[in-house]
Amino acid sequence: MKRLFSIAAVALLVAACSSSSTAAPASQAPAAKPYISIVSKGFQHQFWQAVKQGAVDQGTKEGADVNFMGPNTESDVQPQMDMLNAELAKKPAALCFAALDSKAAGPVLQKFKDANIPVIAFDSGVDSDIPLTTVATDNVAAAALAADKMAEKIGSKGKVGVIIHDQTSRTGIDRTNGFINRMKEKYPNITIIGPQYGGGDQAKSADLAKSMLAANPDMVGFFGGNEGSIIGVLNAATELHLDQTKLTIIGYDSGQKQIDSIKSGLEYGAVQQNPIGIGAKCVEYAMKAIRGETGFPKVVDTGYIWADKTNIDSPEVKAVLYT
Numbered sequence: 001m002k003r004l005f006s007i008a009a010v011a012l013l014v015a016a017c018s019s020s021s022t023a024a025p026a027s028q029a030p031a032a033k034p035y036i037s038i039v040s041k042g043f044q045h046q047f048w049q050a051v052k053q054g055a056v057d058q059g060t061k062e063g064a065d066v067n068f069m070g071p072n073t074e075s076d077v078q079p080q081m082d083m084l085n086a087e088l089a090k091k092p093a094a095l096c097f098a099a100l101d102s103k104a105a106g107p108v109l110q111k112f113k114d115a116n117i118p119v120i121a122f123d124s125g126v127d128s129d130i131p132l133t134t135v136a137t138d139n140v141a142a143a144a145l146a147a148d149k150m151a152e153k154i155g156s157k158g159k160v161g162v163i164i165h166d167q168t169s170r171t172g173i174d175r176t177n178g179f180i181n182r183m184k185e186k187y188p189n190i191t192i193i194g195p196q197y198g199g200g201d202q203a204k205s206a207d208l209a210k211s212m213l214a215a216n217p218d219m220v221g222f223f224g225g226n227e228g229s230i231i232g233v234l235n236a237a238t239e240l241h242l243d244q245t246k247l248t249i250i251g252y253d254s255g256q257k258q259i260d261s262i263k264s265g266l267e268y269g270a271v272q273q274n275p276i277g278i279g280a281k282c283v284e285y286a287m288k289a290i291r292g293e294t295g296f297p298k299v300v301d302t303g304y305i306w307a308d309k310t311n312i313d314s315p316e317v318k319a320v321l322y323t
Contacts, residue, residue, distance in 0.1 A: 033065040034093035036286050038279075039083050040070035041098045041124060041169065042200065045227040046255045047275050050322035051123070054279025055096070062287045064093075074165055074200035074228070077101045084108045091115065094286035097131070098123040101168040106130075118289035122282040124170040132289055133296040135281040137273045139171050142304040143178030143225070146250050146271050147187070149306060150221050153248045153268055157189040158220035161212045163233060165200035165226040172197075175225040175252065193219060198229050205232020210240065221248040231257050234267060254307070256323040262312055269308030274320045277302045 038055055040048050052068040059066035067087075071079040077100045087095065088111055095112055097119060099105050109130045112119050121131035150160060162179060166172040176195050183190050193216050198205030205224065209232055213219055222237075224230025230251030237247060244266050251258050251270035261267035281300050288296070307317045 033063055034287070034290050035065045035067065035090065036094050036096060036283060036290075037087035037090065037092040038066060038068040038096040038282065039080060039087060039098070040068065040122075041080070041100050042070045042072070042074045042076075044073060045200065045253075046322050047227050047253050047273075050275035051279040054276035054281075055283050056279075057276075058280040058283040062283060064283065064287060066283060067092075070098075071100070074100060074169075077104055077168070081105065081108055085111075088112060088115065088117075092117060093290045094118045094120065096120045096122055096282040096286055097126070099126045099169060100124075100166070102127045102170045102173070103168075118286065120282050120285045120289065122278055124172075126170070133285055133298060133300055135278055135285060135300040135302060136171075137278075137304050138299075138301055139174035140178035142252075142271045142273070143175040143223075144182040145304070145306060146223055146252070147179045147182035149269060149308075150223060150248060150250050151183070151187045151190060153250075154190070154220045156187045159191045159193050159216050159218060160221035160223060161209065161216070161219055161233075162192055162194040162196070162223050163198050163205050163208055163212075163225065163229045164195045165198065165229050167195075167197055172225065179223055179225075195225075198232055200226055200228035202228050202232045202235060205229045206236040206239070207232075209233045209236035213240065213242075219247065221250070224249075224251045227251075227253040227255050227258070230267070230270065231255070234258070234261050237266065254321045254323070259312065259321060259323065262307065262309055265309065269306060272305045272307050272317060272320045274302045274304070275322060276320075 056066050080100050105126050106128050113130050119131045121134040123136055125134040164172050164176050180192055193212055196208040198208050222233045224233045249267045258270055311317050
């Protein structure tokens, strides 16, 4: 009887050990997703919504928790700094950052570096070597293309107004220099009026455009350096009932207003970035950094394309448009 009991006991013990070796401990929790902070330049334009879409979709693909935010306007430098500090306190696995002021963010980014949090710049770089790479359009080349298209349309002569979103971000600086320098280098008979800076605000940009037109009634062209800037110009042209055959308007980015204006002929065309691609690439490189990868390129160029009435419905252009 004792022998039978011993055999039974051993059998029960083996079964218990076998069961415990295949079942996960009840207390074991799934690994937490990497938290990536994304601080953009704003939320007020559809461009940023498209960047967010690309970032969130890539985060889902990569298994990351993405938090996308931005200040109310593209002139809110201090609120953007406050957002950076608030995200730093959360100790994210990585930061993606589009700077409103290419210099102001330096001290805060140093804190991220000191905390061993990798930084990826996007859209608008910073005057710092802290970001591991910058995901962006070649804005100098893209704005130079806009200048070439303007010169071609107006016969390489006349007055052209320029309204840019700001003079502190890398995008504002590069688009201004790309457009104006190309005009100086290749088209000496074109006179630049401006640049004026509207903070990316449609109403302010419209007021600037009206003032520039009032002072220069013989103006033949306008370049707006971002979505808010060019919508302001388009609104001014509409409110003033300007003859669209006498004023060539060229923009940057898309959005429904620009798409409709290009199709109607009010706007000649616009340089298109790839905002969804920008959002996706910033998260992709953030995840590479989180995994410990190194040797990133200084710039990840996401490309640009010209869109006008002749090609706006083409698959190549449609792939980067947003509404």
